[in-house]
Amino acid sequence: VTLNIDLPARPQKPRSIGRTHLLDKGLGTSAIRDLLDVASDSIDLVKLGWGTSLVTQGLEEKIACYTERGIDVCVGGTLLELVYLKGKVDAFVDWIGVLGLKHVEVSDGVVRIPAEDKSELISRLAKDFVVYSEVGSKDQNVVVTPAKWVAEIKRDFDAGASLVILEGRESGTAGMYRDSGEIRMGLIDEILDADIAQDTLLFEAPHKENQVWLMRHLGPHVNLGNVAPEDSIAVETLRLGLRSDTLLDLHR
Amino acid sequence: VTLNIDLPARPQKPRSIGRTHLLDKGLGTSAIRDLLDVASDSIDLVKLGWGTSLVTQGLEEKIACYTERGIDVCVGGTLLELVYLKGKVDAFVDWIGVLGLKHVEVSDGVVRIPAEDKSELISRLAKDFVVYSEVGSKDQNVVVTPAKWVAEIKRDFDAGASLVILEGRESGTAGMYRDSGEIRMGLIDEILDADIAQDTLLFEAPHKENQVWLMRHLGPHVNLGNVAPEDSIAVETLRLGLRSDTLLDLHR
Amino acid sequence: VTLNIDLPARPQKPRSIGRTHLLDKGLGTSAIRDLLDVASDSIDLVKLGWGTSLVTQGLEEKIACYTERGIDVCVGGTLLELVYLKGKVDAFVDWIGVLGLKHVEVSDGVVRIPAEDKSELISRLAKDFVVYSEVGSKDQNVVVTPAKWVAEIKRDFDAGASLVILEGRESGTAGMYRDSGEIRMGLIDEILDADIAQDTLLFEAPHKENQVWLMRHLGPHVNLGNVAPEDSIAVETLRLGLRSDTLLDLHR
Numbered sequence: 001v002t003l004n005i006d007l008p009a010r011p012q013k014p015r016s017i018g019r020t021h022l023l024d025k026g027l028g029t030s031a032i033r034d035l036l037d038v039a040s041d042s043i044d045l046v047k048l049g050w051g052t053s054l055v056t057q058g059l060e061e062k063i064a065c066y067t068e069r070g071i072d073v074c075v076g077g078t079l080l081e082l083v084y085l086k087g088k089v090d091a092f093v094d095w096i097g098v099l100g101l102k103h104v105e106v107s108d109g110v111v112r113i114p115a116e117d118k119s120e121l122i123s124r125l126a127k128d129f130v131v132y133s134e135v136g137s138k139d140q141n142v143v144v145t146p147a148k149w150v151a152e153i154k155r156d157f158d159a160g161a162s163l164v165i166l167e168g169r170e171s172g173t174a175g176m177y178r179d180s181g182e183i184r185m186g187l188i189d190e191i192l193d194a195d196i197a198q199d200t201l202l203f204e205a206p207h208k209e210n211q212v213w214l215m216r217h218l219g220p221h222v223n224l225g226n227v228a229p230e231d232s233i234a235v236e237t238l239r240l241g242l243r244s245d246t247l248l249d250l251h252r
Numbered sequence: 253v254t255l256n257i258d259l260p261a262r263p264q265k266p267r268s269i270g271r272t273h274l275l276d277k278g279l280g281t282s283a284i285r286d287l288l289d290v291a292s293d294s295i296d297l298v299k300l301g302w303g304t305s306l307v308t309q310g311l312e313e314k315i316a317c318y319t320e321r322g323i324d325v326c327v328g329g330t331l332l333e334l335v336y337l338k339g340k341v342d343a344f345v346d347w348i349g350v351l352g353l354k355h356v357e358v359s360d361g362v363v364r365i366p367a368e369d370k371s372e373l374i375s376r377l378a379k380d381f382v383v384y385s386e387v388g389s390k391d392q393n394v395v396v397t398p399a400k401w402v403a404e405i406k407r408d409f410d411a412g413a414s415l416v417i418l419e420g421r422e423s424g425t426a427g428m429y430r431d432s433g434e435i436r437m438g439l440i441d442e443i444l445d446a447d448i449a450q451d452t453l454l455f456e457a458p459h460k461e462n463q464v465w466l467m468r469h470l471g472p473h474v475n476l477g478n479v480a481p482e483d484s485i486a487v488e489t490l491r492l493g494l495r496s497d498t499l500l501d502l503h504r
Numbered sequence: 505v506t507l508n509i510d511l512p513a514r515p516q517k518p519r520s521i522g523r524t525h526l527l528d529k530g531l532g533t534s535a536i537r538d539l540l541d542v543a544s545d546s547i548d549l550v551k552l553g554w555g556t557s558l559v560t561q562g563l564e565e566k567i568a569c570y571t572e573r574g575i576d577v578c579v580g581g582t583l584l585e586l587v588y589l590k591g592k593v594d595a596f597v598d599w600i601g602v603l604g605l606k607h608v609e610v611s612d613g614v615v616r617i618p619a620e621d622k623s624e625l626i627s628r629l630a631k632d633f634v635v636y637s638e639v640g641s642k643d644q645n646v647v648v649t650p651a652k653w654v655a656e657i658k659r660d661f662d663a664g665a666s667l668v669i670l671e672g673r674e675s676g677t678a679g680m681y682r683d684s685g686e687i688r689m690g691l692i693d694e695i696l697d698a699d700i701a702q703d704t705l706l707f708e709a710p711h712k713e714n715q716v717w718l719m720r721h722l723g724p725h726v727n728l729g730n731v732a733p734e735d736s737i738a739v740e741t742l743r744l745g746l747r748s749d750t751l752l753d754l755h756r
Contacts, residue, residue, distance in 0.1 A: 003306065003347040005338045026737030028538030034280030038308050051746025052737050054507065056542050078748050085755060086509045095507040110748040138748040233278030233304050242303025244330050244362040244390040251337060255558065255599040257590045286532030290560050485530030485556050494555025496582050496614040496642040503589060 007240045008220060008250050013070070017199045018221035018239065019044040022229050023170060023206070026052055032065040035229055040069050042236040045103065047225070049170070050078040063099060077107030077134050084121070085111045097128070106156075107134035109167055109175070115152075119159035126160030132202070133159075136167025136175030146190035153196055165225055166191075168204025172226075176203065183213055192218075199223065211238055212245045220250060259492045260472060260502050265322070269451045270473035270491065271296040274481050275422060275458070278304055284317040287481055292321050294488040297355065299477070301422070302330040315351060329359030329386050332373075337363045341373070349380070358408075359386035361419055361427070367404075371411035378412030384454070385411075388419025388427030398442035405448055417477055418443075420456025424478075428455065435465055444470075451475065463490055464497045472502060511744045512724060512754050517574070521703045522725035522743060523548040526733050527674060527710070530556055536569040539733055544573050546740040549607065551729070553674070554582040567603060581611030581638050588625070589615045601632070610660075611638035613671055613679070619656075623663035630664030636706070637663075640671025640679030650694035657700055669729055670695075672708025676730075680707065687717055696722075703727065715742055716749045724754060 011018045024046050027035075036043070046066050053059055053075045066073045075096065083092040096104060104125050108118055118133075125131050133156035135149055153164045166188075167175025176184055192198060202223040205211045208231070214222045220239040227235050237243045241250030263270045276298050279287075288295070298318050305311055305327045318325045327348065335344040348356060356377050360370055370385075377383050385408035387401055405416045418440075419427025428436055444450060454475040457463045460483070466474045472491040479487050489495045493502030515522045528550050531539075540547070550570050557563055557579045570577045579600065587596040600608060608629050612622055622637075629635050637660035639653055657668045670692075671679025680688055696702060706727040709715045712735070718726045724743040731739050741747045745754030 001312065001347060001350045003335075003340075003343060005335060005340050005343070007306070026543060026734060028535075028542045030282055030534055030538040031280075034282040037310055038280045038314065039278060041309060042307060049738075050748065051741050051744070054511070054746055055546060055737055055740045055744065057545060058541055060505065062542065078751065079746065082746065082751060082755060083507075083509060088507075088509050091507060091509070095505060098505045110751050230278060233307055234301075236307045237303050240303070240307065242306055242331065242334065244302065247330065247334060247362050251334060253564065253599060253602045255587075255592075255595060257587060257592050257595070259558070282534055283532075286534040289562055290532045290566065291530060293561060294559060482530060485559055486553075488559045489555050492555070492559065494558055494583065494586065496554065499582065499586060499614050503586060 007242075010240060011221065013041065013044060015044065017223065019202065019223040020227055020232065020235055021202060021225040022046045022232060023049050023226040024052070024229060025049045025170070026056070027229060029058070029062055029065045032062065035232065036065075036069045036071065039232040039236070040071065042232050043071055045072040045074065047105065048073065048075050050076040051082065052076070053079065060099065063101070067100065072103050073101055074103040074105050074132065075101070077105035078110055080104070080106060081108065081111040081113065084113060084117070089121070093125070093128075102130060103132060104129040105132045105134055105165070106161070107167070109134060109136060109138035115155060119155060122156060122159035122161050131161045132163045132165055133161035134165040134167055138167060138169055138174050140174040140179040146187045149187060150191055150194040150196070153191065157200070163200055163202055163223075165202045166204060168206060168210070168226055170206055170226060172204075172206045172210055177210070181207070183210065188217070208234070208238075208245070211235055215239065215246055216249060220246065259494075262492060263473065265293065265296060267296065269475065271454065271475040272479055272484065272487055273454060273477040274298045274484060275301050275478040276304070276481060277301045277422065278308070279481060281310070281314055281317045284314065287484065288317070288321045288323065291484040291488070292323065294484050295323055297324040297326065299357065300325065300327050302328040303334065304328070305331065312351065315353070319352065324355050325353055326355040326357050326384065327353070329357035330362055332356070332358060333360065333363040333365065336365060336369070336373070345377070345380075354382055355384060356381040357384045357386055357417070358413070359419070361386060361388060361390035367407060371407060374408060374411035374413050383413045384415045384417055385413035386417040386419055390419060390421055390426050392426040392431040398439045401439060402443055402446040402448070405443065409452070415452055415454055415475075417454045418456060420458060420462070420478055422458055422478060424456075424458045424462055429462070433459070435462060440469070460486070460490075460497070463487055467491065467498055468501060472498065511746075514744060515725065517545065517548060519548065521727065523706065523727040524731055524736065524739055525706060525729040526550045526736060527553050527730040528556070528733060529553045529674070530560070531733060533562070533566055533569045536566065539736065540570070540573045540575065543736040543740070544575065546736050547575055549576040549578065551609065552577065552579050554580040555586065556580070557583065564603065567605070571604065576607050577605055578607040578609050578636065579605070581609035582614055584608070584610060585612065585615040585617065588617060588621070593625070597629070597632075606634060607636060608633040609636045609638055609669070610665070611671070613638060613640060613642035619659060623659060626660060626663035626665050635665045636667045636669055637665035638669040638671055642671060642673055642678050644678040644683040650691045653691060654695055654698040654700070657695065661704070667704055667706055667727075669706045670708060672710060672714070672730055674710055674730060676710045676714055681714070685711070687714065692721070712738070712742075712749070715739055719743065719750055720753060724750065
């Protein structure tokens with residue numbers, strides 16, 4: 001039974017635009033299967049947030065719940081930062097390989113990683129994994145100029161990143177957001193003015209207002225990250241103009 | 253094993269007062285069954301929010317999870333507004349009929365629907381469905397005078413609505429709420445002073461403070477809508493004075 | 505498959521420090537089993553919030569889901585306060601006995617209970633149960649001086665309490681918190697300066713900022729209460745320096 005009304009086109013998976021990445025901060029396997037039964041078409045990748053993968057009992061089974069249904073999985077960039085700090089990058093690479101992960105996130109939002117080290121990490125990992133690099137601090141007191149963001153984004157692509165993630169945290173109050181939660185619009189504009197293709201960027205947007213703002217300014221196919229699993233379907237409706245916030249933008 | 257302490261009377265289902273309507277923004281079927289196992293007695297109706305029903309995989313099975321357990325289901329009013337805008341009302345009516353829904357929500361919170369068209373929609377749908385009409389804008393910048401609310405509520409009843417829902421959104425920041433989240437108390441007073449029976453109204457109250465305020469002012473049996481599924485049992489405890497916020501109001 | 509990086513030591517269960525108590529406000533049995541499959545090692549006790557146990561269908565089965573997996577259960581202190589008000593303490597004691605609960609919470613955050621009555625309740629219950637007493641009001645307009653907190657905490661221990669819980673509610677805006685959500689730091693300091701051992705206290709800390717503040721000031725093994733079930737794993741990562749907020753405090 002379907003209701004045929006003209007909805008905007010939506011790229012099919014696998015897609016480079018209109019991607020929705022979830023932040024999983026501790027779901028159980030039944031919750032994952034249950035979510036994917038109703039929403040798998042709306043979800044492209046799931047990040048097991050920060051170091052949660054190290055304290056999750058039954059991690060392999062949990063990862064399998066996603067990958068069996070065609071959803072890619074990666075672990076949070078913070079874990080790789082810690083591993084770098086501890087001098088255990090080799091062990092980490094082995095570990096995610098054995099876990100069967102195909103994606104890896106490289107960030108420097110917490111641990112100070114010299115630019116050349118970050119580039120080297122990206123290059124090395126890009127040989128065996130799809131690398132998503134992340135730019136922006138997790139500390140809301142650290143405000144980086146747009147020029148530095150642009151330089152870092154370009155450096156990460158040069159090193160081999162497939163996609164650059166703009167930091168927003170689970171809270172939407174750091175990185176590309178002011179501590180008030182407001183989007184740093186000037187920052188976004190400068191990045192896009194710097195000849196960086198929008199479909200190579202993913203914007204962390206944990207809250208509906210963030211998602212709506214980004215869709216209004218960058219189109220419904222903007223790549224979004226740090227979406228809460230319970231909002232998967234809600235984000236899909238925003239992209240299609242099925243919720244009041246974007247309905248009149250997308251339908252006439 | 254039961255603990256016998258004198259709790260306030262609570263109308264049994266089906267009930268016209270003390271109704272609790274949930275807002276489902278994307279639950280899976282296991283989550284629904286799990287919720288109803290512990291809380292079905294506390295829940296009267298579930299709204300599949302806005303247009304989520306169009307992007308939910310396995311929609312029929314999901315609806316069956318509710319109806320098999322005696323919980324009525326309707327789709328969000330925003331979807332009918334979109335359908336009206338697209339000139340597809342006939343297809344929509346067929347579709348909800350085939351889905352087996354017995355309730356329908358008619359609103360004009362997003363799309364501009366002339367008063368006569370809204371009344372006509374209500375009259376037409378009231379022949380085959382229980383019609384809940386909704387009054388109030390979803391845009392927090394639109395503030396409508398109490399006199400206009402009263403007129404619209406009366407018009408909707410005249411057209412055949414069984415119940416009128418006062419808009420609050422998922423956020424509690426539009427319609428009957430100021431954008432600060434505060435309830436428009438004067439508005440509620442004027443509506444109830446206008447000879448509109450309270451048990452024909454349902455108040456969208458997504459947050460605990462909203463629920464507590466309404467119970468304090470209108471009694472524990474006030475009809476509440478847009479309750480989050482995970483708050484089903486919490487709302488029931490508020491109605492019975494089993495949580496600190498209402499305990500001393502209901503027990504001596 | 506494990507990744508070996510040196511993580512801080514974490515006491516094993518059963519433990520007197522580093523305890524994490526959850527606030528369950530209405531989970532179903534599948535959700536519980538699902539949570540415990542991934543996180544049981546991180547959880548010490550679950551409180552069935554306020555009077556939710558009285559409106560939960562299938563309560564015995566729900567309790568069994570926890571206890572079968574080695575998680576202790578108690579009901580919210582508010583329920584015992586109501587029972588005290590109604591003069592039904594005997595029936596309550598029988599009831600939790602039949603339910604097989606081994607822990608009980610004694611509070612006076614809502615109902616006015618004279619000091620001698622609270623002490624008597626604690627003494628009586630301590631014969632058959634592990635008693636957690638709670639200190640602090642649930643009313644955000646009630647601000648109690650540190651000296652009175654200290655006196656009440658000592659009185660509760662003298663009466664037989666095993667652990668004293670510092671009130672924070674589900675909201676983190678009453679008791680040990682200002683209504684703005686800020687921790688009453690001076691209060692915490694005065695309590696700890698009064699020769700009260702930290703491992704006999706449990707701090708209600710529903711939000712991440714609360715948890716992080718307490719870990720920074722009192723160490724990663726601080727006992728935390730009113731943690732939301734979905735944050736179980738996130739709290740565990742904070743204790744181990746696996747999330748940005750505490751990573752640099754715990755790793756070098």
